[in-house]
Amino acid sequence: MAQSPFLGKRIGITGARGALGAALARCFRSAGAHVVGFTHGSIPPEQADGPHRWVSWSCGDEASLDADLEELDVLVLNHGINPQGGQSPDVINQALEINTLSSWRLMQRFEAISRASPQADPREVWINTSEAEIQPAVSPVYELTKRMLGQLVSIRGAVLDATGREALILRKLVLGPFRSSLNPIGVMGADFVASQVLRQASWGFRLVIVTPNPLTYVLMPLTELGRRIYSRILSRPDR
Numbered sequence: 375m376a377q378s379p380f381l382g383k384r385i386g387i388t389g390a391r392g393a394l395g396a397a398l399a400r401c402f403r404s405a406g407a408h409v410v411g412f413t414h415g416s417i418p419p420e421q422a423d424g425p426h427r428w429v430s431w432s433c434g435d436e437a438s439l440d441a442d443l444e445e446l447d448v449l450v451l452n453h454g455i456n457p458q459g460g461q462s463p464d465v466i467n468q469a470l471e472i473n474t475l476s477s478w479r480l481m482q483r484f485e486a487i488s489r490a491s492p493q494a495d496p497r498e499v500w501i502n503t504s505e506a507e508i509q510p511a512v513s514p515v516y517e518l519t520k521r522m523l524g525q526l527v528s529i530r531g532a533v534l535d536a537t538g539r540e541a542l543i544l545r546k547l548v549l550g551p552f553r554s555s556l557n558p559i560g561v562m563g564a565d566f567v568a569s570q571v572l573r574q575a576s577w578g579f580r581l582v583i584v585t586p587n588p589l590t591y592v593l594m595p596l597t598e599l600g601r602r603i604y605s606r607i608l609s610r611p612d613r
Contacts, residue, residue, distance in 0.1 A: 550585025
């Protein structure tokens with residue numbers, strides 16, 4: 375049997391208490407990885423198939439995580455909220471902060487760490503933008519924040535210089551509806567989604583898609599390609 379590419383790797387997962395985060399932790403642990411769970415809530419009791427270690431943090435305080443981020447080989451940005459039909463200014467501000475800006479800041483900090491302390495194997499950051507990046511999710515604010523995050527990731531990936539590409543690999547996770555507290559009627563199980571994410575990542579895919587919707591497998595790569603071409607054409611590295 376082939377050795378898992380995640381054997382001995384140090385993995386950090388935000389949103390590790392959610393359905394997908396917990397499933398990813400199980401998959402990584404079964405592959406021989408050391409898992410660190412990042413949570414906004416209280417530290418949960420230790421579980422045999424959960425993260426080996428927990429770190430408590432809050433949005434806006436990403437700088438306090440630098441010491442923990444420096445220890446990681448792979449950072450999975452998976453946290454978020456779904457306000458459903460909520461569209462008030464307060465709801466929008468909260469969703470933007472949690473779903474978009476905190477992930478963007480963590481991604482930048484991890485890139486800076488990767489550049490400052492390069493490894494033989496590049497570090498990786500996986501960003502869960504979800505299928506809401508290009509498909510309706512019956513939640514206007516959720517769609518807005520996920521699309522914004524997806525576009526930020528696309529832009530950064532398009533203009534990353536050679537040094538950055540050698541130090542850090544960006545993987546985007548575009549996932550369809552799976553069962554969770556945010557979506558109890560999701561058609562896929564979180565464990566199935568997590569196993570597919572790790573499988574595609576082990577194959578080297580930078581764009582990881584797991585969904586029952588065949589249109590996404592066509593539209594998402596085209597959307598990503600279009601964004602990257604557009605960004606590169608208009609990029610001004612000296613500005």
